[in-house]
Amino acid sequence: MHHFTWTVLVLSVTLSVSSGGKVLVFPLDGSHWVNMKVIVEELHSRGHSITVVRASDSWYIKEESPHYKAITIPTPGGFDEKFFGSFVMRQLNIRKEGKFFWTRLMLELEVAEKFTELHRQMCEMMAMMFQDEALMKSLTDSKFDVVLTDPGVGGGVFLARRLGLPLVFNVRWTVHGEGHFAIAPTPLSYVPIPGAELTDKMTFSQRLQNMLTYAFNLYQISTVVAPHYNTFCKRFIGPDVDYFSLFQDADIWLMRNDFTFEFPRPTMPNVIYMSGFQCKPARPLPVDLEEFVNSSGEHGVIIMTLGTLLAELPSDIAEEIAAAFAQLPQKVIWRYTGAKPSTLGNNTLLVDWLPQNDLLGHAKTKVFVAHGGTNGVQEAIYHGVPILGLPLVFDQPDNLSRMVARGTSKVVDIATLDRAVFVEALKEVLYEPSYRENMQRLSRIHHDQPMKPLDRAIFWIEFVMRNGGAPHLRTQSFRMSWIAYHSIDVILTLLMALLLLLLIMFLAIKKCCSLLFRKKIKSE
Structure with missing residues (x-):
């Protein structure tokens, strides 16, 4: 056997x-x-x-x-x-x-x-x-x-x-x-x-x-x-x-x-x-990361990453972001490879790399601070985590604008933010329940498909x-000329036919009127 x-x-x-x-x-x-x-x-x-x-x-x-x-x-x-x-x-x-x-x-x-x-x-x-x-x-x-x-x-x-x-x-x-x-x-x-x-x-x-x-x-x-x-x-x-x-x-x-x-x-x-x-269910975190996440208690965790192109920030911006994080009761996991900010709080963990999908799928994750790349936005939708957006370049502002329109995200200009603006934005996404509710509704819609x-x-x-x-x-539309695609030739042909019909009707009426007028003159 x-x-x-x-x-x-x-x-x-x-x-x-x-x-x-x-x-x-x-x-x-x-x-x-x-x-x-x-x-x-x-x-x-x-x-x-x-x-x-x-x-x-x-x-x-x-x-x-x-x-x-x-x-x-x-x-x-x-x-x-x-x-x-x-x-x-x-x-x-x-x-x-x-x-x-x-x-x-x-x-x-x-x-x-x-x-x-x-x-x-x-x-x-x-x-x-x-x-x-x-x-x-x-x-x-x-x-x-x-x-x-x-x-x-x-x-x-x-x-x-x-x-x-x-x-x-x-x-x-x-x-x-x-x-x-x-x-x-x-x-x-x-x-x-x-x-x-x-x-x-x-x-x-x-x-x-x-x-x-x-x-x-x-x-x-x-x-x-x-x-x-x-x-x-x-x-x-x-x-x-x-x-x-x-x-x-x-x-x-x-x-x-x-x-x-x-x-x-x-x-x-x-x-x-x-x-x-590309999204998938969250896998267990590494032991040290799991311990850090669980230590957040009822307040939960904030995740921050700005993608592959920007692993560090200008020092003054990094200082303001770190100071804002330090004011919150949540724990923070921040992918950042620059010099350690002097304002960094004990609640913030700096890492060179983080398992983004697995952290977004963790029950204690409350907010995703992100630049708005397509992959990150889709993973946030998949796991139902609201976004605080810091768009940088390319399609990122547009991606986040779509999320803002759906009530799942808030956007802050990273270049001009200070700690007060950033902490207020974080508190809004953390404590205004509509952000999480709207994102979880999107997540349910995303998952509700037969395949x-x-x-x-x-x-x-x-x-x-x-x-x-x-x-x-495959559509045939792109094989057509602009005139044929928009039926301009058909519309012009119908207009010409209509004008010709009107002209014939006009000439016929004119002819009838002329004959009637002649008969009237003869009868008089």
């Missing part, structure tokens, strides 16, 4: 591996890889063979892994950790010192230049790959079933086209901005542009702001993104191919948000929502692998 059991186990493992597919992954570095890695590991656990394409200077994506084989391209293409870390610090200092608009504009232009360089390097990396005949033959001979990519860069899209493979996105952002804007109808009257920090209920002035933000985004795309990808596309794909149509032709869009976080808006059948797919988000994501990846794509779910 024992021998039979082992035989069944071996056969089941063999069959699961032999039935597994081959997935080619082209990820985006930085925090985006944290998300992609969850999917890669889950695909590997289900018997699929994973190959990951990475640049030689990748920041997070390691060359050695038990979950995938890596193809390392000897060219820059990863994130510049030092630049983005220093950028956050400089922006903090500018906001803190109240410097003028011109200084802020110069910093934004510097970031735009950095993203321009990122896209240029991506196109150079892809050109190197496409010109390497041995590499391309190896990729073709590997007979991958699908390309899984993050469309924040264009490499995976071009690679899927070159290899003739189905394409699945792990997406919140494309090279053109938020993913929905690339594929779904987007009425600007009630769909806020990311970065505008608006809701779906806008006044006239807010709708005007929304429209201007949209126009500015289009200008940025035309200067930062389009020149590089247009040139690459004409060289390697075809002179008549619009590079962004390749993005819009993706089979499945695994969207890293949903409508517990996003405002209601039009969507498409090949957009699959998997918000919080776990990660399982849903894996199902659709495997669906594409089994069926060689999902063309029946």
